Amino acid sequence: MMKVMKLNLSDKAKFIPVMIPVNGGDGYKAKEIKDKYDITWWTKNSMFYYPYVLVSYPNVCNIKGSMRKFFRIPDDMCVIGDSGGFQLMSNKLYKGIDISDSINPLKVLRWQEENCNLGMGLDFPPYSMWYRDYKKCMDISEENHRMMVSKRNSKKLKLYKVFQMYGLEFKWADEWWKMIDKLDGFDGIAASFKGKSHNPLYMASVLMYLYDKGVRSNLHIFGISGITYSAMFYYLSNFITNLTFDSSSYVRGQSMRVYFLPNTFKYSTPLCGGESFKNNPNIQELPCDCSVCVNNDINMFKEKGSKAGSLLSLHNLHITIKQFDMLDKLRKDKVFYKEFVKANMHPIVWESLNFIDMVVEKGFKYAFEKYAHKIGSVKDGGQQNKVGESKTNKLLDY
């Protein structure tokens, strides 16, 4: 008899797992593993239930009919619909392909209205430090956002406008902020970051920049994974309510055979790879009692192929949800939370929480100057294109 664990976190959780197409997109649809259970976290036959998912439009735009029906997503499940601006931009930029026939503001909006609870505006992310290119991306993004708002049929769908933090200088952010600040008719803001190699302090500086602009609720943070960022996000949610963030890092079970160890918070803790169970034959039991591990033999995790990958991913997702739920409960005691973070995580996480406090108490400008040397040191590790390294002549005619 399968033991099913229900995770009833609907009013607390801020973490939104990204749906990554498995088995060519059909993995979430088909019953797998001898019909014992589904490789999902939302059907009756799943090993655990979690009521959130983020779906990216380009991954599902070819589905005929209702996406919810296709994936058997129940009505009470909260679906966040990302719009695919990045795919639009990268196809144009790196492949010279214009995919605006399949991904355009109106199509995205109609899909979101039919399938999603929350949708993201279709932005065109900046890709170069040339002002001319940057401005072009802003103009396209503004036009797309205006189109979506003007064609909105349903008020049931919440719609967020996209803020792009590009580069490490706030002069770029200021431009983008001014552009979206003028846009009316949206329910919140989704923040996107170009590079992902930053640290929580840098990330906190960008998010507190938004706080300084008056953002106090309905903020989504795109595609940032890892416990260090997440620990900062949960603290920040004491000051910005209804803060959500999505992550696909659990999928490393599939892609890299990683098995997240439960109860570990240290920065860069080496995690036990699924394959390494093979390399460590002395480990004969799974070190976890989640419903995925309880229902499956350790040998199933060691196999090659998508079955083991799916199990690893679902276990990782379960671990992530439980960890984040704990952070969500602890963060309400700010003093305790900071002590917990200091004892269990990389010092930069603790610094980022202090930075948040300082912005709240003394303002962004004051805090940013105090922390500039630390935030500044992040710049050297950033992965931004240097000024002048524009790859983009193709796009100038867009």
Ligand SMILES: [Zn+2]
């Ligand atoms: Zn487990």
